Amino acid sequence: MDSRLLETLIAVAAKGSFVGAADALEITPNAVSQRLRVLEKDIGVQLVARSGRTVRPTEAGHAVLAHSEAVLRQVRDLRTAARGGDIAGELRIGAISTTLTGLFPQVLERLSERHAKLDIYLEPGTSAGLYDRVVSGALDVAAIVQPTFEMPKSVDFVSWRQEPLVLVAPIGERRTDVVAILETTPFIRYDRRQWGGRLATSFLEAFDIAPKERFELDALDAIVMMVSRGLGVSLVPDFAGPWAEGVQRLPLPHPAPVRRIGFLHLRNSPRNHLVSVLTSVAAEQST
CATH class of the missing domain: 3.40.190.10 (Periplasmic binding protein-like II)
Known part of the structure; x- marks a missing residue:
């Protein structure tokens, strides 16, 4: 199965329309519709239902969505493993708003100059929301406010600012x-x-x-x-x-x-060598 099909289903569920999903994925609405038809044919059930311009997942669609993030994460893990230690592939980064405007533009500029094969996905959010996204594995790393509670041993927090x-x-x-x-x-x-x-x-x-x-x-x-x-x-x-x-x-x-800002990531992530590249470049920015 093409992982882009699941990404399209996730986008449609999140945006509630083919047009919104198309904007998010930077493809046409017709391409969104075609991908969903292929996915429905592959799985054998209807996954979305239209009501006017609104599109909502069916019961089967919700069932598929419940597993989609995990499947996509496993696909990304396989791609990363296949590349070994190369600084290449996708790195999914979360960031609170003040780091997006004041810090990340320079960091991303340096990353793109030094590592052209590194694909960055950037997701804005609150510290609490991004913390949950990292712990669940939906994000590889997030720049957030350091939590005041004791974090599980499965995550690491690298101070930044x-x-x-x-x-x-x-x-x-x-x-x-x-x-x-x-x-x-x-x-x-x-x-x-x-x-x-x-x-x-x-x-x-x-x-x-x-x-x-x-x-x-x-x-x-x-x-x-x-x-x-x-x-x-x-x-x-x-x-x-x-x-x-x-x-x-x-x-x-x-x-x-x-307020202490830093990078939260899972200790056992296969993309930690990419996270290390990010934190190293960010450390240059803070000096």
Whole structure:
């Protein structure tokens, strides 16, 4: 069976239409439809059902989808094993948003220059979501916030970058007393459900600060933009950027919480030699 057929089924289920799947796979909708017909003929059952422009998996389709990721992972493992130690093949990388905008462009540029046979698949997400994707084997590696809980021995975490929390305030704020600013200025909270957002909550609790909360967001770039418009102040990691104009970053009183970014991967992955190439190039970027 051509592995592209299963990839197409996964894309159709995820996007809910042939057009959406075609965009994701960078093929035509007709090619999507043709691949599904071939897969259905090969398996012998109908896998998707149309309702107007919406396409949904049938019961049999859901059953096939439940095993598809594992099958594709095994196919990738075989290809990697066949290449031995060559820096070639597919590497599936997850990344939180701030690393995608501030760090990964340079890393991917260097990887493409040095290893032209390395195919990169990049998936955005939250630290919690990407952690689960790596543990399940759906991703080879992910750049995430270091978990605060004890990780299983089956995974390894390679530190990449340390980002102390800072107070982000409008450029016009003349005070330097962080606690006074937080107690008297509208506060834009970094979503406490995010692993990084919990650091801000722990700082507020440690200093017994009850800010006048205005918004709670999970997107750091949106938080910084709102601060630049004078809508409040926020506690965020000193991430790689880019940063909006019109803001300043004030250091927090000691000890300031630190968000640690690193690469999570399975210890026994057959693509760990590719992961090592990624982490080495990323280490150059952080120096």
